[in-house]
Structure formats: structure tokens, C-alpha cells
Amino acid sequence: MKLAFQLAYKNLIGAGLRTWLNVIVLSFAFVVVIFYNGMIDGWNEQAMNDSIAWEYGQGQLINDKYDPLDPFTLQDGHGMLPPEQTKGLTPILLRQASIYPDGRMLTVALKGIEAAQSILDLPTEKLLDSKAALPALIGNRMAASANLKEGGEVLIRWRDKNGTFDATQMTIVGIFDSNVPTVDNGQIWISIEKLWKMTGLQDHATLFIVNNESKIGKIVGWGFKSQESLLKSLSDIIQTKKVSGSLMYMMLLAIALLAIFDTQVLSIFRRQREIGTYIAMGMTRWQVAGLFTVEGSMYSFMATLVGCLYGIPFFMYIADIGIGIPPASRNMGIAIAERIFPVYGLGLILGTVALVVTSATIVSFLPARKIAKMNPVDALKGKLQ
Amino acid sequence: MKYLLLLLLCCGPVTAQSEPKAASIIKKVDENMSSDSRVTESQMIIHGRRKSRTVSSKGYSEGYEKSFTEYLAPAREKGTKMLKLDDRLWIYSPATDRVIQLSGHMLRQSVMGSDLSYEDMMENRKLTEMYHVKIAGEETINGRLTWILELDAKVADVPYVKRKMWIDQKRFVPLKEDLFAKSGQLLKRVTMEDIAQIGGRWYPRKMNYKDMLKDGKGTDFIVSKIEFNAPISEHLFSKAVLKK
Amino acid sequence: MIKFLLKGVLGDKNRSVLPIIIISIGVALTVLLSGYIRGAMGDIINQNARFDTGHVKIMTRAYAENKSQIPNDLAFLGVDSLINELKTSHPNMIWVKRIRFGGIIDVPDDKGETKGQGPASGMAIELFNTNSGEIQRMNIPSSLVHGTLPKQVGEALIGQEFVDKLGLEIGDKVTYFGSTMNGSMAFKNFTITGSVRFGTPALDKGAIIIDISDAQTMLDMEDGAGEILGFESDEIYDDEKALELTEEFNARFVNNTNEFAPIMLRLKDQNNLAGYLDYVDVYSAMFVTIFVIVMSIVLWNTGLLGGLRRYQEFGIRLALGESKGHIYKTLIYEATLIGIIGSIVGTAMGLGGTYYLQVVGIDIGKYLENATMLMPSVIRAQVTPELFYIGFIPGLFAMVFGNMLSGIGIYKRQTAALFKELEV
Incomplete structure (x- = not known):
């Protein structure tokens, strides 16, 4: 076997430019596969991290009467938990309200959260620091759609638990920039203590963010959604991207393999006398076929090496600066950061090497099978077959 | 001073x-x-951004809890009936021949695009x-x-x-x-x-x-x-x- | 000369068939992949265009300002005459009207009273007008889970999750309840002909898709529509054309102060798409360049191989007294011929494939287990003008270049050595 590798190496290096062209093309495919998947994995990881950090925590305990997709359930979809059960839980209370920027009426979801919380990345400490009567946080998407600025005021109208109207000037004390649009669009965040006072729903919550999943038992009237189930639709979307991209690099790989195939066909055609010699020396025809196959798969090893040569600095550079994502894709209702930083897992790299090596070996073997059918005498003579 | x-x-x-x-x-x-009860025939003129329109109706109410309204005009609205008992509201439309029940929160919605909510209209305490x-x-x-x-x-x-x-x-x-x-x-x-x-x-x-x-x-x-x-x-x- | 060479090329299978096949495949892949990259990268744009922005969109000024609230009270009236006018002035575009609406879908029990209800996220499109292309554009056939498309007024498609939740069946009746354009109560019964799943939870829960005529009657919007969308007939966004069209259209209303005067927005001016469009241009150009380089290397190699294959032949020809220069020249001519044939065949194949992928697309939905597909699950390629020539770069130039390089060997080698290769 060692001999096979040595022979293969000598033959390839001997072929010069032709070999390097094949190697370079295959290494391109190798690098593109890793790059694309690294980018998707990076996006996936970042989107999951962001969603956990901004919205999901370790899972959510949601009131049974509340359906996030049905705003009509906001009115009654809340309740209280006995204090001993709220350990490790951050309550969030949702109420419907209207704001009136420039004489227009906008319906918003008013969300109360503990100002001292640290489970979510929302900069709620700004609510604590402010001396305004009703300090509020909004995201930059909301700020844009309602034309609100930091330090600006807007009239907000809501109803308390009895349906009595109340209204006051609300001060925007902070505009946060989150990659997660679902904590931003159409929402206003205030301190939950304030919201309890405003509505008279002391200690009520629509949902709880769970700090530590394992502690959640079954609680009547509440449903637990694990982090995983909350993240499901996100990972599905990212999966879609992965499949659509794989078609692209599979084609690239196919071309590289086509080149190897072509080279193999020619080399078997031109080296019949060599083949005949091997057989004359006592190798079986299948052994010779193996020899040529090894020669073909050698391309993939060299491509891996060459790919690493320019790929590693390139990957490191990209992982450092990230890839910019334009704003449109950030408004699609899923978490996408301004810059995506690719993640190159060991599994991805080894998997790609395996893919490249296996496929290169297969396309090298296909023409090599012909050897097994050769007439050794004719081959030795170099007769065209 | x-x-x-x-x-x-x-x-x-x-x-x-x-x-x-x-x-x-x-x-x-x-x-x-x-009053304990009343029967009202009324027109509501809603000034929209584009045009104004008038909706006529006849309403019966008793106390704060019970009221029944039947719309008389325009043609589109004619025959639409609304029954409110406590905080439950049913609406009947002749075009669909259906009775639709609306939950309490709908009482807070505007009536026919006006500045009045159902709640405002029913207020009789x-x-x-x-x-x-x-x-x-x-x-x-x-x-x-x-x-x-x-x-x-x-x-x-x-x-x-x-x-x-x-x-x-x-x-x-x-x-x-x-x-x-x-x-x-x-x-x-x-x-x-x-x-x-x-x-x-x-x-x-x-x-x-x-x-x-x-x-x-x-x-x-x-x-x-x-x-x-x-x-x-x-x-x-x-x-x-x-x-x- | 060319005729002679062509005869040779076609006659000698070894000289022609394999290289032509390889070049054709390579060129076809180049063309296909370039088209695919354009299409796949543009999927967000495409999705936006189909579902929301159109290539251009006409609304009233007031509607445009409050667009996110779906303010049907500010919708455009006099749609048909405007569309007719647009159809005459821009016959190569498709103009469609759409109405979005909110409200409640109510499901009756046996007595006709409310059994259950949920919020509606309604979309009225030109379902019955087959020329509108709306059914395909909105991806309805592949979103259809059960049943069929509505064929007549009073029929609707409903979101699958809603159907599941309330135990509905095809043929059941539901009632829409909401408010008309004027704020009056709107009611209408619909027979469910099918259920759809688009992959966005909000839509799957409350989607109701009906024909525009139903929405117009139901919402008291005779001859009205929230939005008029314009699409290029090939469904591909052309920013320059859109800009020109938009400027021309809006200039007509520049002195009109009415807030219900129409305004036209191109795709690029909506949903923050400007940045994304530029991004797609840059990145797809980058990918296509990489790809053309890769393909050129491969076909260059093919050229090299092609030359090598024929060393024996050259040996004989040299022995017969042909000059090296002449052999080299014919080699290049032949390579050019093979390159042209391969590139033409490959481009044709590639364009065919790209066109197929543009029209039919690749449904990757089946590779995704239980996926909720916010992103389009059908990936479509896009036929662009550059696809017509891009394949010739690797197919012709790289191939000829490879042959030129390998042909140099003719000069390097001794006639005797070449002739020796013929040794039998």
C-alpha cells in the first residue's frame, strides 16, 4: 500500500501543471464547502444565542389562556403563581395599549419586566436609572415605525384591570438594538412594578422566563415551552438555507470531480503499457486498478493540504471580521445579526475532508475499473483498447 | 392679592x-x-377621513345589562342585529344568516368605525x-x-x-x-x-x-x-x- | 479549411466526443450555477416581490404612510380604470390588485352559532383571473395541504393550523367578520375548498385567501384595492426599468395634493430592500467570478489533456512531413471549433436548465423535516443576459488556452520521440 502511495505521488508530481490545476479546483470546492457551512453554522449559533439572550431564556412558562398569535387573548391571558413557585422565574406581563405619535393611533403591546432583571439582554437598568414618570424602552424598529427618539415623549393610553382608561406621557429612556425582531416590533418595555400599579394587576404575569429549566414541574394553568421547542422554527429556517446552499457547492464539487474523472480517463488511456507492465510483474488487475484509484484520491489529499494553505488564513480573517448582512434580511421576523461570524466546527472540517476524499476516490475508481477488463498482453504492447 | x-x-x-x-x-x-328602559331611533354620522356616512338604528335597552339594536340603514347594514347581555355580545347578519358571538374585549372596539365603542354606546348607568x-x-x-x-x-x-x-x-x-x-x-x-x-x-x-x-x-x-x-x-x- | 477540420472533429470521436461532452457539461454547469446563485441569493427579494412589494406597487399616499396597519379605509378607489390605463401604457407588465385585511374567522356549530373563532390574516388576490399569475406567484399550489383552489365566489383557502385547531374539513363553512373600508361591520360566509401552510405561524393560524371580487363586496370596496402590484412579465426585477416607470408615474401626480392620489414605489424603495439588492449584486458577481475561474481551470486542463491525447497522431503527421507550425495551427483551430461547439451546446443546456429552475424551481421542502418555512422552500434560478455569454469564457477561451499550452509540446519533442509513441 505504501508503494501505491509513493507511486501515486510521483506520478502526480510528474504530471506537473495538470495535477495542480485539478488540485486547485478541488481545493476551491473544499474551501467553499467549509466556508458556506461555517457561515450558516455561525448564523445558526448567533441566532440561537440572540434568541435565548433576548427572548427565550432557558424556556418560557406561558399562561394557558395566552396565545402569542392571538392578540385578543392578551386581556385575559395572565395569572399569578404562588411565591414559592416563582423562584428562578422572571415574570413578564403583557397588556394592550395605544400610543398617539403625531395624532395617529398605534396599537402596541405594553410589556412589563423587572427592571433589575439580568436574564434577558434588554437594557432594563435604564428603567431603574431614569427619573421620568414612566420610563420606557423600545427597539430601533419600533422607534422607526412610531417615529420616536431617545428622550422623546409620547402619550400612551391603556386600561386597568377594571377597564378604566388611563393615559400618561411616556418617556423613551432607551432605544435598544436587538437582532431579535420579536422583542422589538410593536412593543414597549416598562418596569413590571409600574405596570402592576398602572393596571392593578399586582404580581400577575402573562409568561415567565425560566432561568433554570430543570426546576419546572407541572403547574396547572400554565404551559412550559422548552428552549428547544421555542428555537425550533428558527433552526428550521436556517436548515432551509443550508440545503439551498448545498446545491451550489455540490455543483462546484461536481465540476472538480469531473476534472479528476477526465484526467483519470486520459491517464489510463495513455498508460496502458505501464498497466501491462504492472500485470506482467505479477500484480492482479484489481491491484492495478487500486493503484490508479489511489492516484486519483491523492488529488483530494493534496487539495485538502492546499485548501488549508490559503483556507486557514482566509477562515481566520473572516471569523474575525464577520460577514456583513444588509438590513432587509434583518426585517424578516427572524434573528439575523448585522455581521455573521462563521463557526468552523471540527465535525464540519472532518466531514468535508471525508466528503472530498470519498467522492474523489469514487470518480477515480470508475475509470480504473476499465483496467480490470483489459487484456494484459495488449496492454503491455500499448495497443489501444 | x-x-x-x-x-x-x-x-x-x-x-x-x-x-x-x-x-x-x-x-x-x-x-x-x-331611564330603566328606553327605545331609541337614531342616526350616527361618522366623519371618516374620506367621506361621512350615516348609519340608522333602532335600539332597545333595559338597565345596563341588556340591550338590543337593529340597524335600519344604509342597505348594507339593514337587518344587522346586535344583542348584548352583560358582557356578552351577539351579532346577527342577514347576509350570512349567522349569529356570531363576540367576547368581552370586542365591546371595547369602535362601533362602525366611529369614535364610540360598544361600551360607550351601552352606557346607561x-x-x-x-x-x-x-x-x-x-x-x-x-x-x-x-x-x-x-x-x-x-x-x-x-x-x-x-x-x-x-x-x-x-x-x-x-x-x-x-x-x-x-x-x-x-x-x-x-x-x-x-x-x-x-x-x-x-x-x-x-x-x-x-x-x-x-x-x-x-x-x-x-x-x-x-x-x-x-x-x-x-x-x-x-x-x-x-x-x- | 474549417470544413475540413469540422469533418475531422466530427469524424474522429476520440478527438471530439469526450472533449465536447466535458466542455458542454462544464459550460452548462457554469451557466446553471450562475443562474442558480442569482436566483438563490435573490430569494429574499423574490419573496418580498411576490408577497408584498411587487416590482412596483401603487397605493394611495395615505395608505403608504400607514402601510403597516393595513389601513383599508385609505385604500385606492378607481382601480380598474387605472389598471386598464397601465395595461395600455405598459403592456409588457402584469398588473394585479390585492387587498389585505384583518378580522375574525368564526366557525359555526350545528345551530349556526359560534363554535370557535380566531383572528384572520386575510389576503385577497386575483384567484379567478388565470392571466394574473397570482396563484403561482403566491406559491399557493405548493402551499396547499388539502383540497383545491377556490373556483367561484364564496370559496376560500384557510390556514392549516386553524383547520386543525377547530377540526374543520374541506367543504365546511366559516364566516368572516370584520370591518368594511368604511368601518361598518363586514360579514361573509365562505366554503373552505382547501387548507394552506405557508410556514409562518401567524399565517398558518389565521390565513384566509379569497378572490379579490369577494373581498371587494365584503369590505365595501367596489372598484377599490389596497395595493396594485406591477410585475415584469418574466417575474424578474429590473431596477432600472422600475425606477424609470416610478418616476414617470409619480410625475403625473406631483401637483396633486390629494392624500388619496396614487403613489408608485419600486421594490428597491420598500422594506429596506435597497441594501439587500446591492448585496446580492456584489455577492452573486463574486460567486459567479469564482465559478468561472474554477471552470476555466478545469477546461484549461481538458484542453491540456486533449492535446496530450493526440501526441501519437502528431507524431504520424510530423512523420508524414507536416510542419510543426501547421499542426499547431490546426490544433488550435480544432480546439476553437470544439470550444465553440461545446460552449453552444453547454450554454443551451445550461440556459434550458436555468429556465426550468426559474419556472419550476427546486422544492427543497421535502429535505426539511416538518419545517416551518418562512423562507421560500422552492429555490428558483434566474435567467440573466450574462448567462448567454458567460459559458464561453471557460468553454472557449480556457479550452483553447489549454490546447495552446499542451501544443507547445509539439515543438519541444523530437519528431522521432513522437513517432515512437506510435510504436506497435
Whole structure:
């Protein structure tokens, strides 16, 4: 076997430019596969991290009467938990309200959260620091759609638990920039203590963010959604991207393999006398076929090496600066950061090497099978077959 | 400064006395405005951004809990019926021959795109049951002398915790009313016109409701016919009446 | 000369068939992949265009300002005359009207009373007008889970999750309840002909898709529509054309102060798409360049191989007294011929494939287990003008270049050595 590798190496290096062209093309495919998947994995990881950090925590305990997709359930979809059960839980209370920027009426979801919380990345400490009567946080998407600025005021109208109207000037004390649009669009965040006072729903919550999943038992009237189930639709979307991209690099790989195939066909055609010699020396025809196959798969090893040569600095550079994502894709209702930083897992790299090596070996073997059918005498003579 | 003191001195006794007086005023207003039951024929003129339109209806109500409305015009609305019992609301539309039940939150939606919610329209409780009253001054509106009353809710389940009413001193009918949020923010303004004597009481035949936070001209509500304390068949307040 | 060479090329299978096949495949892949990259990268744009922005969109000024609230009270009236006018002035575009609406879908029990209800997220499109292309554009056939498309007024498609939740079946009746353009109550019964799943939870829960005529009657919007969308007939966004069209259209209303006067927005001016469009241009150009380089290397190699294959032949020809220069020249001519044939065949194949992928697309939905597909699950390629020539770069130039390089060997080698290769 060692001999096979040595022979293969000598033959390839001997072929010069032709070999390097094949190697370079295959290494391109190798690098593109890793790059694309690294980018998707990076996006996936970042989107999951962001969603956990901004919205999901370790899972959510949601009131049974509340359906996030049905705003009509906001009115009654809340309740209280006995204090001993709220350990490790951050309550969030949702109420419907209207704001009136420039004489227009906008319906918003008013969300109360503990100002001292640290489970979510929302900069709620700004609510604590402010001396305004009703300090509020909004995201930059909301700020844009309602034309609100930091330090600006807007009239907000809501109803308390009895349906009595109340209204006051609300001060925007902070505009946060989150990659997660679902904590931003159409929402206003205030301190939950304030919201309890405003509505008279002391200690009520629509949902709880769970700090530590394992502690959640079954609680009547509440449903637990694990982090995983909350993240499901996100990972599905990212999966879609992965499949659509794989078609692209599979084609690239196919071309590289086509080149190897072509080279193999020619080399078997031109080296019949060599083949005949091997057989004359006592190798079986299948052994010779193996020899040529090894020669073909050698391309993939060299491509891996060459790919690493320019790929590693390139990957490191990209992982450092990230890839910019334009704003449109950030408004699609899923978490996408301004810059995506690719993640190159060991599994991805080894998997790609395996893919490249296996496929290169297969396309090298296909023409090599012909050897097994050769007439050794004719081959030795170099007769065209 | 001297004048201010004098004014304060004069006002002192006025406010002290005004509680019982205010109560009797509001009681007289209730006598005019409120009734155990009523049958109303009315037009609602909704001033949209584009055009105004008029919706006519006939309404029956008994107390605060029960009301039944049938729309008469325009053609699109004709035959649509609405029944409200407590906080449940059913709507029947002849075009679909369906009775649709709406939950309580729908009562807070605007009626036919107007500045009134269903809740506003159904409000028929006596002011004296809901509010503490005091006199806050006097003012002349359209040549009629009015008391300015300030109403503070004494029960929890009222949409407006504070109201300000301008009551005609002779007829005991409100000519203007401001509705406030808990915080004191003015939310809505109702202006009454065309005060007429109907069945022995003074009653405004035209009211304009205006959401003060929004731009726009508000909604006019014109009563063409109203009958107070008329006997209403219980049948009208049952679901059977809808699908007919 | 060319005729002679062509004869040789076609006659000698070894000289022609394999290289032509390889070049054709390579060129076809180049063309296909370039088209695919354009299409796949543009999927967000495409998705936006189909579902929301159109290539251009006409609304009233007031509607445009409050667009996010779906303000049907500010919708455009007099749609038909405007569309007719547009159809005459821009016959190569498709103009469609759409109405979005909210409200409640109510499901009756046996007695006709409410059994259950949920919020509606309604979309009225030109379902019955087959020329509108709306059914395909909105991806309805592949979103259809059960049943069929509505064929007549009073029929609707409903979101699958809603159907599941309330135990509905095809043929059941539901009632829409909402408010008309004027704020009056709107009611209408619909027979469910099918259920759809788009992959966005909000839509799947409350989607109701009906024909525009139903929405117009139901919402009191005779001759009205929230939005008029314009699409290029090939469904591919052309920013220059859109800009020109938009400027021309809006200039007509520049002195009209009415807030209900129409305004036209191109795709690029909506939903923050400007940045994304530029991004797609840059990145797809980058990918296509990489790809053309890769393909060129491969076909260059093919050229090299092609030359090598024929060393024996050259040996004989040299022995017969042909000059090296002449052999080299014919080699290049032949390579050019093979390159042209391969590139033409490959471009044709590639364009065919790209066109197929543009029209039919690749449904990757089946590779995704239980996926909720916010992103389009059908990936479409896009035929662009550059696809017509891009394949010739690797197919012709790289191939010829490879042959030129390998042909140099003719000069390097001794006639004797070449001739020796013929040794039998």
C-alpha cells in the first residue's frame, strides 16, 4: 500500500501543471464547502444565542389562556403563581395599549419586566436609572415605525384591570438594538412594578422566563415551552438555507470531480503499457486498478493540504471580521445579526475532508475499473483498447 | 392679592355647600338622561377621513345589562342585529344568516368605525351610582348658563374615572362633557346640542363624540325618536330574536 | 479549411466526443450555477416581490404612510380604470390588485352559532383571473395541504393550523367578520375548498385567501384595492426599468395634493430592500467570478489533456512531413471549433436548465423535516443576459488556452520521440 502511495505521488508530481490545476479546483470546492457551512453554522449559533439572550431564556412558562398569535387573548391571558413557585422565574406581563405619535393611533403591546432583571439582554437598568414618570424602552424598529427618539415623549393610553382608561406621557429612556425582531416590533418595555400599579394587576404575569429549566414541574394553568421547542422554527429556517446552499457547492464539487474523472480517463488511456507492465510483474488487475484509484484520491489529499494553505488564513480573517448582512434580511421576523461570524466546527472540517476524499476516490475508481477488463498482453504492447 | 383672598373667602362657603347641591343637580340630570328602559331611533354620522356616512338604528335597552339594536340603514347594514347581555355580545347578519358571538374585549372596539365603542354606546348607568360630584364653577355655553360639575368615580368598573360636565342650570341637561383618564389626561369630549323636551324631560337630540387624542371631526349621534321607560318585551333580549 | 477540420472533429470521436461532452457539461454547469446563485441569493427579494412589494406597487399616499396597519379605509378607489390605463401604457407588465385585511374567522356549530373563532390574516388576490399569475406567484399550489383552489365566489383557502385547531374539513363553512373600508361591520360566509401552510405561524393560524371580487363586496370596496402590484412579465426585477416607470408615474401626480392620489414605489424603495439588492449584486458577481475561474481551470486542463491525447497522431503527421507550425495551427483551430461547439451546446443546456429552475424551481421542502418555512422552500434560478455569454469564457477561451499550452509540446519533442509513441 505504501508503494501505491509513493507511486501515486510521483506520478502526480510528474504530471506537473495538470495535477495542480485539478488540485486547485478541488481545493476551491473544499474551501467553499467549509466556508458556506461555517457561515450558516455561525448564523445558526448567533441566532440561537440572540434568541435565548433576548427572548427565550432557558424556556418560557406561558399562561394557558395566552396565545402569542392571538392578540385578543392578551386581556385575559395572565395569572399569578404562588411565591414559592416563582423562584428562578422572571415574570413578564403583557397588556394592550395605544400610543398617539403625531395624532395617529398605534396599537402596541405594553410589556412589563423587572427592571433589575439580568436574564434577558434588554437594557432594563435604564428603567431603574431614569427619573421620568414612566420610563420606557423600545427597539430601533419600533422607534422607526412610531417615529420616536431617545428622550422623546409620547402619550400612551391603556386600561386597568377594571377597564378604566388611563393615559400618561411616556418617556423613551432607551432605544435598544436587538437582532431579535420579536422583542422589538410593536412593543414597549416598562418596569413590571409600574405596570402592576398602572393596571392593578399586582404580581400577575402573562409568561415567565425560566432561568433554570430543570426546576419546572407541572403547574396547572400554565404551559412550559422548552428552549428547544421555542428555537425550533428558527433552526428550521436556517436548515432551509443550508440545503439551498448545498446545491451550489455540490455543483462546484461536481465540476472538480469531473476534472479528476477526465484526467483519470486520459491517464489510463495513455498508460496502458505501464498497466501491462504492472500485470506482467505479477500484480492482479484489481491491484492495478487500486493503484490508479489511489492516484486519483491523492488529488483530494493534496487539495485538502492546499485548501488549508490559503483556507486557514482566509477562515481566520473572516471569523474575525464577520460577514456583513444588509438590513432587509434583518426585517424578516427572524434573528439575523448585522455581521455573521462563521463557526468552523471540527465535525464540519472532518466531514468535508471525508466528503472530498470519498467522492474523489469514487470518480477515480470508475475509470480504473476499465483496467480490470483489459487484456494484459495488449496492454503491455500499448495497443489501444 | 386682596382680590384673590376675597375670592377665596367667597368660594370657601360655596364649595362647602356644593356637595349636597351638586348631588341634587346630578340627580336631576339622571332623571333627564337615564331611564330603566328606553327605545331609541337614531342616526350616527361618522366623519371618516374620506367621506361621512350615516348609519340608522333602532335600539332597545333595559338597565345596563341588556340591550338590543337593529340597524335600519344604509342597505348594507339593514337587518344587522346586535344583542348584548352583560358582557356578552351577539351579532346577527342577514347576509350570512349567522349569529356570531363576540367576547368581552370586542365591546371595547369602535362601533362602525366611529369614535364610540360598544361600551360607550351601552352606557346607561345612573351617574349618581357611579360618581361623587362637586361643583367646580359656572360657565355660559351657547348663551345658556351652566354649572361645571366634576365627577369622581366611586366604583371601580367605570371606563372613565373622572368626568367634567357642563350642566344647563335651567334644564338640567349636560351641554358638554369631558372624559378623563386616571392621570387626568383628557381623552374624549362629548358636546350636546338641539336640546328638546321629550316625554316630559329635556334631552339632547344631537351629540358629538370626539376622541381628543386623535385627529378628526368625531362622530355625531342624532336621536330622531326616543321613548323612555316604555315596556319592552323580554323576548327582545333573547337570542331567539336575532335569527328572524 | 474549417470544413475540413469540422469533418475531422466530427469524424474522429476520440478527438471530439469526450472533449465536447466535458466542455458542454462544464459550460452548462457554469451557466446553471450562475443562474442558480442569482436566483438563490435573490430569494429574499423574490419573496418580498411576490408577497408584498411587487416590482412596483401603487397605493394611495395615505395608505403608504400607514402601510403597516393595513389601513383599508385609505385604500385606492378607481382601480380598474387605472389598471386598464397601465395595461395600455405598459403592456409588457402584469398588473394585479390585492387587498389585505384583518378580522375574525368564526366557525359555526350545528345551530349556526359560534363554535370557535380566531383572528384572520386575510389576503385577497386575483384567484379567478388565470392571466394574473397570482396563484403561482403566491406559491399557493405548493402551499396547499388539502383540497383545491377556490373556483367561484364564496370559496376560500384557510390556514392549516386553524383547520386543525377547530377540526374543520374541506367543504365546511366559516364566516368572516370584520370591518368594511368604511368601518361598518363586514360579514361573509365562505366554503373552505382547501387548507394552506405557508410556514409562518401567524399565517398558518389565521390565513384566509379569497378572490379579490369577494373581498371587494365584503369590505365595501367596489372598484377599490389596497395595493396594485406591477410585475415584469418574466417575474424578474429590473431596477432600472422600475425606477424609470416610478418616476414617470409619480410625475403625473406631483401637483396633486390629494392624500388619496396614487403613489408608485419600486421594490428597491420598500422594506429596506435597497441594501439587500446591492448585496446580492456584489455577492452573486463574486460567486459567479469564482465559478468561472474554477471552470476555466478545469477546461484549461481538458484542453491540456486533449492535446496530450493526440501526441501519437502528431507524431504520424510530423512523420508524414507536416510542419510543426501547421499542426499547431490546426490544433488550435480544432480546439476553437470544439470550444465553440461545446460552449453552444453547454450554454443551451445550461440556459434550458436555468429556465426550468426559474419556472419550476427546486422544492427543497421535502429535505426539511416538518419545517416551518418562512423562507421560500422552492429555490428558483434566474435567467440573466450574462448567462448567454458567460459559458464561453471557460468553454472557449480556457479550452483553447489549454490546447495552446499542451501544443507547445509539439515543438519541444523530437519528431522521432513522437513517432515512437506510435510504436506497435
